Amino acid sequence: MSRSTILSGMDLSKKYETLEVVKGVSISIDKGEFVCLVGKSGCGKTTLLSLLSGLERPTKGNVVLNGKKINGATEDELALFRRENVGFIFQSFNLIPTLSAWENVALPLFPMKMTGDERRRRASELLDQMELGQRMDHLPSALSGGEKQRVAIARALINHPKIVFADEPTGNLDSATGDAIMDILRRLHREEGVAILMVTHEAELAEQADRLIRMHDGEVIS
Amino acid sequence: MNLRYLRNELYYQKRRTLAAVIGLSIGIALLIILNALSMAYRRAAQVPLQEIGADVTVQRSGNVPKDLTGAVFPCSAVTIRNEEVKRIEALPGVRGVGKAVLLWVFDPDRAWIVLGVEQKNAVGPAILSASVTEGRFLEEGKSEALVEVAYARQFGMKRGDTLSVAGREFPVVGLVDASRATKLAVANVYLPLADAQDLAGSSKPLQSVSPFDPGDVNLLFIKADQEKIPELAASLRGILGKKATVATPDSFLKLLGSLFALSDKFTMAASLIAIIVAVLIAFKTMAGNIAERAKEIGILKAVGWTNHNVVVQLLTESVVQCFLAGLLGILIALAAAFGLGFMQVSIPIPWDMSPTPHFLPGGGDQIFKTLRLPIHVPWTLAAFAVLLSIVIGGMTGALLGRHTAKIKPSEVLRHE
Helix, strand or coil, rough: CCEEEEEEEEEEEEEEECEEEEEEEEEEEEEEEEEECCCCCCCCCHHHHHHHHCCCCCEEEEEEEEEEEECCCCHHHHHHHHHEEEECCCCCCCCCCCHHHHHCCCCCHCCCCCHHHHHHHHHHHCCCCCCCHHCCCCHHHHHHHHHHHHHHHHHCCCCCCCEEEEEEECCCHHHHHHHHHHHHHHHHHHCCCCCCEEEEEEEHHHHHEEEEEECCCCCCCC | CHHHHHHHHHHHHHHHHHHHHHHEEEEHHHHHHHHHHHHHHEEEEEEEHHHHHCCCCEECCCCCCCCCCCCCCCCCCEEEEEHHHHHHHHCCCCEEEEEEEEEEEEECCEEEEEEEEECCCCCCCCHHHEEEEEEEECCCCCCEEEEEEEHHHHHCCCCCEEEEEEEEEEEEEECCCCCHCCCCCCCCEEEEHHHHHHHHHHHHHHHHHCCCCCCCCEEECCCCCCCCCHHHHHHCCCHHHHEEEECCCCHHHHHCCCHHCHHHHHHHHHHHHHHHHHHHHHHHHHHHHHHHHHHHHHHHHCCCCHHHHHHHHHHHHHHHHHHHHHHHHHHHHHHHHHHHHHEEEEEEEEEHHHHCCCCCCCCCCEEEEECCCCCCCCCCHHHHHHHHHHHHHHHHHHHHHHHHHCCCCHHHHCCC
């Protein structure tokens, strides 16, 4: 792994009983790189993303994230590693419905020793960047789809991650809102130098990335 | 553990919170009220004895003379020897003994019930000194009589009159409302113990069936250590033999016949069922809670919460919910206790313990001590209920831990 590589997966396979969803995939992403993982629905993109982010363990192969081999880590070690190094953006936003916008953003900070004021300050800075400063105290049910996804992006960034994993981040949004979200992701990549691995099946979005990885039937084809 | 998250979950998930709190609070209220009821019946069972200044009464049954003239003993209360009294006074757990002689006196012009009492003994019928309605109570060293107020009214007796009892004369020094004060050993006339003993000792019919020496008595009132009453009762039967009648709070409790009065085992079994119901409600609610929140737990884990962080958060929620349920349970139990406090309890008084000749007015009637159920929720029971609620909340944590550990974020967050 070169000094500039932030993430590498070597010979990754994932089997569910007899069904092999990811078949011997090797992949690496450099620091600050914006990579899109594309392919048809069911080709194994999301599973590969889960393997690379430590949400799931591979049946075979290794994952090295920010210089640390994560395969042998316990569930709790993986959780702590994710908290310090990784941000997630999901298609269905996955916000906690009983927490306000800023509380959702600060969710990764809740288990950390920190004052409530400090959490709120850090969350509000990010929400300001997402142009949601006026919506800080609103519950997710009071936010539009685009606003929810911007809250989710802010949450992904709260711990200054080295890499953000985005799984179909515009999948539940109309095209205009989706474009706006993509603008934010590109800005993050450009201004903050955050590496992004984004799963999508939309060719137009994929073209905006630095590099494209195509998957088919569990394998990387280009 | 994050208090803000905890507060929001409890506040915004009102349906879930209320279901858990109300469900568990009913179980807790049931537990409190069952035990409060049991204690109330126990307290009620103590009242007939407390009214006569005792924890235990002792008497012995025997024969009634064929010739009902002068002073005789009722069949339910014959001689208790002075030596037996001394042995009883020395028994462990006995804090004081009050002695009395209960007589049926058949004079040519009337029949009456006479009770000889120790004027200054705090244990036993001297407690009636508080119920004197006119005149004064009996004084030591004086041969005088106190008449029950209803009896005096019926026969036109008043303070200052002289009564002739079995051929002996006694000035009436006062009237006493005894039948309102107690239901045990109620008499028409009260005399000093020594005078009643003289009447008994000089009665040939009485002596013919129940030899009676100076210093003997036929009724004992005992103050005792509450926890030693059961073994004391056994010792009393050992001293006085098979014909002894020993009245204790437990014997009145049995007369009540209520399920709660029947046994501690019933209360314990019912309490156990209430606790099991409460635990099942808490577990079921929490299990449903976990299933409903699987995705949320997945999110927490994905963004860096360890299993320990998640378990502590959910466990705290569970403990707080159960604590609130405990408090609500106490409020429900207090309301129920208030309502049950209007309930009347009638404790049957065995004829043996307040014997009236059957041929006298009211002689065959069943006497009851009727009182309002003395129910209340003691703070110790309330504190136990809250503690139990918290323990139940904590126990659900074990379930939570197992379930949350099994939740994989990748499985619950996989997009639709």
